[in-house]
Structure formats: C-alpha cells, structure tokens
Amino acid sequence: MLFSEKIYQRGAYGGSIEVVSGSMFSGKTEELIRRLKRAQIAKLQVEIFKPKTDIRYDETAVVSHDHNSIQSTPVENSSAILLLGANTQVVGIDEAQFFDDDLPEVVNKLANKGIRVIIAGLDMDFAGKPFGPMPALMAIAEHVTKVNAVCVRCGSPAMYSYRKVANDAKILLGEKESYEPRCRPCFHAED
Numbered sequence: 110m111l112f113s114e115k116i117y118q119r120g121a122y123g124g125s126i127e128v129v130s131g132s133m134f135s136g137k138t139e140e141l142i143r144r145l146k147r148a149q150i151a152k153l154q155v156e157i158f159k160p161k162t163d164i165r166y167d168e169t170a171v172v173s174h175d176h177n178s179i180q181s182t183p184v185e186n187s188s189a190i191l192l193l194g195a196n197t198q199v200v201g202i203d204e205a206q207f208f209d210d211d212l213p214e215v216v217n218k219l220a221n222k223g224i225r226v227i228i229a230g231l232d233m234d235f236a237g238k239p240f241g242p243m244p245a246l247m248a249i250a251e252h253v254t255k256v257n258a259v260c261v262r263c264g265s266p267a268m269y270s271y272r273k274v275a276n277d278a279k280i281l282l283g284e285k286e287s288y289e290p291r292c293r294p295c296f297h298a299e300d
C-alpha cells in the first residue's frame with residue numbers, strides 16, 4: 110500500500126493509525142523502519158518509542174532481526190508516549206504488544222491531534238492467543254498490514270510464533286534460540 114508522507118497536513122482529526130502485525134520474523138520492524146525513514150526523508154518530525162524492557166539488540170534503538178535500525182526513546186508506559194509524542198508529526202511504536210491497555214486511547218488522542226501513528230507488534234503470543242493491546246489497536250486503525258514470516262518447517266507463510274523452550278510465561282524475550290515462525294499446520298503438529 111502507498112502511504113503519503115504528507116498525510117499529517119490535513120490538521121486536527123486528520124491524523125491516522127497504521128498497524129503492522131504478524132508473527133516473529135515476519136518483517137514488522139523492517140516495515141516500521143521503512144515507513145519511518147521515508148517520513149524522515151520527507152523532513153517530517155518523527156518520534157519513535159519502544160518499551161523500556163525491550164533491550165534484546167540495543168538499549169535505545171529499534172533494531173530488526175536483519176540489524177536495520179533507527180533511534181528511539183525507550184518508555185515505561187503508554188502515558189509517556191502521549192507526553193513525549195504530542196508535539197510531533199509522526200509517531201512510531203515498536204513491540205506494541207508489551208504496552209499497557211491504555212495504548213489504544215493514547216494513539217487515538219495522538220491521531221485526533223493530526224499525528225500519523227505507525228505501530229508494529231505481535232498479534233499473537235506463543236500460545237496463539239491475542240497479545241496485549243494489539244487487538245484493540247487493530248480495531249481502531251485506518252490501515253492494518255498483516256505480514257508473514259516463512260515457516261521454518263515447510264516454507265509456507267507463517268503466522269504463528271512457536272516457542273521452542275519449556276516456559277509458560279507470557280513474556281519471554283528472545284529470538285531464534287527460543288522461537289521459530291510456523292504456519293498453522295506446523296504450529297499444531299507434534300514436535
């Protein structure tokens with residue numbers, strides 16, 4: 110889909126919410142970085158946020174599995190995004206699944222002020238259950254882009270993040286040592 114970098118100029122109530130969602134390794138962060146870098150090229154003021162807890166690749170930058178990166182501000186909660194993002198033109202948010210349930214209200218407020226908000230996050234956790242505020246964010250977004258990884262078992266499009274380690278905690282940071290993307294049949298198959 111083609112998004113106009115100049116969309117913010119429509120003013121109050123002219124903002125918008127875009128959500129990029131899918132499994133791990135599906136390219137959510139790369140797509141987020143791509144859209145944000147285009148906004149920077151268009152000389153828009155861009156503020157990028159991620160949860161303070163997400164220190165997998167870098168304490169401050171948003172970094173993709175392929176090591177593309179963009180500077181960001183780590184924040185404790187969604188109210189910090191409202192505080193720090195209210196006077197900019199474009200707001201980017203990565204790992205949105207880890208934020209609190211107030212995030213949809215926060216991004217609605219930002220979009221109602223005319224800000225373009227671009228959000229990336231996991232739609233489902235390792236058990237295939239909706240993850241945090243993501244369902245609500247997808248409901249209120251103008252544009253939802255679902256991306257797929259490649260199933261590591263069969264090569265089909267993958268929508269699930271299969272957890273390879275025995276741990277039932279909802280939040281377990283990690284990458285290939287702990288997770289692999291799988292398609293529906295492979296996700297439900299016996300190991």
Ligand SMILES: Nc1ncnc2c1ncn2[C@@H]1O[C@H](COP(=O)(O)OP(=O)(O)O)[C@@H](O)[C@H]1O
Pocket residue numbers: 131132133134135136137138139140172173174175257258259260261290
């Ligand atoms: N099984 C896989 N399917 C698709 N991409 C993969 C896979 N394993 C590794 N990758 C790499 O991961 C990159 C996507 O990284 P990233 O944007 O950080 O994904 P996400 O944010 O969705 O976890 C791809 O461009 C690709 O190079």
Ligand SMILES: Cc1cn([C@H]2C[C@H](O)[C@@H](COP(=O)(O)O)O2)c(=O)[nH]c1=O
Pocket residue numbers: 132133134137138165230231233234235236270279280281282283284288
């Ligand atoms: C499925 C699942 C994932 N996580 C963690 C693992 C990673 O640290 C992030 C997802 O990162 P990505 O950019 O989408 O690759 O979330 C988790 O805590 N719980 C889960 O169920």
Ligand SMILES: [Zn+2]
Pocket residue numbers: 260261262263264265291292293294295296
């Ligand atoms: Zn498969």
